[in-house]
Amino acid sequence: MSLFSSKGQKHIDGHKELTKHEEIISLVSGNNAPKKVYFPTMAPNGKPITFDVKEGDKVKVGTKIGLRSDFYVPIYSSVSGKVVANENVFSPQVGRAIPHVVIENDGKYDEEKPLKTVTLKDSAEKIRDAIKEAGLVGMGGAGFPTYIKYNGSSEIETLLVNGIECEPYLTTDFIVMQQRVDELLLGCEYLMKASGAKEAIIAIKVHKDEVKEAVLAKLADHPNIRLVETKDAYPMGWERVLIRNIFHKEYKTLPSEVKVAVNNATTVIELGRTLSTGKTVATRLVTVSGNGIVNPHNVLIPVGTLSNELIKVCGGVVEGDINFIPGGPMCSKAVSFDTFPMLMQMGSITVLKYCQATADACLRCGKCTAHCPAYLQPVALKEAAEKRDVEGMKKYDILSCIECGMCSYICPSKIDVTETIKKGKAIVKLSMPKK
């Protein structure tokens, strides 16, 4: 009920039809296959990734080439070929050009011998280890290492598979979930076993009938898995909103507080595949869409392909000023380079025609407050942030902001509320004593 609190969600135009039924372009083989793939030497949080290959080394698809330094996340090659000299390329995650390990693609896709496979009969412990070894990160965009959610430390009752895809334009989950139902359900079973969850819920938005039919057709063999449809609203894909909608529960920091573990659908699918076959993630589907793209399509690429190659096969970008966004238009920040590697967690490139919004004065309408999914008061946060009033920002709970972009989206005066709050957040974080 949202009589006095925020609605917390809002239907927004998804523009999914642009790529939903388009054919998939494959860059994995053929003439358009990338000549080189890139692996950053820094994790999104800025922590280094150590690579144990050097120039000239031969690698195959699935060869372990590096390891993240803070969490145990092995990095596997996505192509077969030769390691060449490091190159500095732009990294949208880090926000600047950083050295990348470069592998020259020989186009043969020779495969490394697979990882140890596990079956559902194996112990939870063993499955958890396999997940850890698979090097999976959240493929919905967060890039958070998957195994951490399943370390067995907290009791989980329900596994929630997030197939919502609430960012406009994105359709990869929609397509992959239709095509790879078996792996999806297998992934669910593995994760249920690993976490001890009694049931799994696959959540999709309404009107995704293709996915619904495909999944329902195979659910008969999986009594503990069910499909749930949610409203078509943004940001339904945010764990908190999804759990609020499905379980009508709130939690403080982690979904495990309400005994739920949430995973993105594509991640679950890849997990099903990797655990059962031992093959690591080498390709992923990327939505290249937006009114700034001549021919929007979904493109299948080897992980690490440069973004401009995807743009090229989609007919390039339109004339005039554009926003080039490595991700969806709501949360991701536009960059000023169109050449950066597409990592495992990056499921989309959105290019939009730039349109200048004329900002009005804030009319204090409270629409932002009425829609913030974190139940914050963006207008109050904005005012405090403009005054750099740290105490005020803390009182209004600025650190709970998830930067979903809803407040800016909804603002009739076209004020960059989210951006102002982001800046305020940085100020508050700086003012806090280092732990």
Next chain:
Amino acid sequence: MAFRTNPAPYQRSKNSTLKIMLILLAALVVVWVSGIIYYFNLSDKINEYIELENLELDIEEQLPYVDYGLKAILNVIVAVVTSIVCDVIHTLCVHKTHKNISLGKDIIHTIVHNYSYITGIIFALTLPVFTSYYVIIVGSVFATLVCKNVFGGFGKNIFNPAIMARIFVGLCFGSALATPEIIQTVSAAELAGEAATAVGVDAATGSTITSVYNNSQLWIYTTRPVGAAVIENSLIEGFTLENILFGEYVGALGETFTVLILGLGIVLSVLGVINWRTPAFYLGTVALSAVVIATLTGNSVLAYLVASIGLGGVAFGAVFMLTDPVTGPTSSLGKSICAIFAGFMTVLIRIKGGYPEGAMFSIALANLISPAIDAAIKGKTNRHYPVKVAGLGLGVVIAAICLGFMASGQVTHIGVVNKDGLNYAQDAQLQSAVALNENERYCKYSDDVEVGYTFSNESTLDSKYLVKNGDEVVAYAYVIDYEKAMGSKASISAEGYPIPLNVVGLVVIDKQDKVQGVGFIDEKMAGTDTSYYGKFVSEQVVGNGQAAVDALVCGKATTASKSTYSPQIIKDLVNKAYQLYALESK
């Protein structure tokens, strides 16, 4: 081609402030057009009447005819143009500080995005159509320059400029807002029944322009501190509740069309232009208070409800002024609290204060406390949710009950019986008594114009009313001090109104709601057909009256509770007392 790195998100809602304001403008124009149509029709009727009666217009302007329709159009245009001119002047003054924009663009931007045209139209709609142009101009300048631009323009003002301007001109130019004589002339003639046909009264409803007009004046300009605000609203001959709801009376230009305004409010809420909580909680508080007050004072709940919402610009304020986002709290909770507060103040000013701008004052006060409400609502909006819902619900109920008791504390009754066939309203309680007879209609006399009747000992009176009872007109008065009222002379006179009031008796009910006596007019004392005198509550009459009461009510009427005086009992009481008196005098 360039890569733009303006901040996320890149998809924005199609809604914009300009769009919101233009929809609001459209809604206001609908109200305006209704006003224009109404005043064109009214002018026609008045002109017809002037011609028919060959009236010498004794008014300042000496107009051969009136044209309020045109005035209704021009009022708004004058206000809007003035507001825009103010914006231009303001831009000329501050343009220096606006770098990198040319003067022309600056001016256009200011005009479009300062939304003073909205302020202008709202302001003009809150004024009576008769308002002089200079008042409108002064008010508009005050609104735009002083109340808006000085604070930094749209989005920064603390008070709703239109409301401040309305209060300002109300206080400074009160007389300029008064009714022109022609309306009063027609009014008097109509009350006399002469003009009814001449003015083209709608036969179906029997409503006349001016009686209707009088009614609104009574509410708007003479809100009195009597417990029953509805008394102010007692309906004039042929004036029905529908007349109030559909704006068929003369009030402020745009404030009278209650149903239309509420309908627009729903449309605007659905379109997301206004937050429905504001009008809902405001009107809810006013309505609930009305129900409580009406119940506690024994009024007709429906009539009181309709009058409370329908008169005095409450609906207009709820939909178009209190909802102004700039001057209200931002959160839904804050808006709700603010609306309840405004509703409480509106009713409070009505029952305890005497300002015609009651609703306006309450909204200005709500503006004043908005920043405090905002500051008080910290943190997340979903915290303590049940507490908030319960608290607000409780707030509305408590507000209503407080107001109800404040209003009802002052009510006592006296009745005066009149044999005349004309029908006059009444005390609230007796309104329903009158309603017992379907053929009867109501009318009300205002104390201010001193028609009705007078008491020789005025200081003992709280208020007084006339009510029709069958063929007789009963006048009721509230006494403050019964002891002093004893022996007072009641004088029924029509003062300029050729209404024969055949007063035959008085029923006295004191503050404790005890019937103290029934008095009757000595036929010998009857004067001309415009004035009758009677001795009020003489010793021997008390006896008779008391006997009647005792017989009728509960044997010992002196201990009867208020609820004992149902409309029927009062009616019977008066009849019985009259019969007894008639028997005795034979």
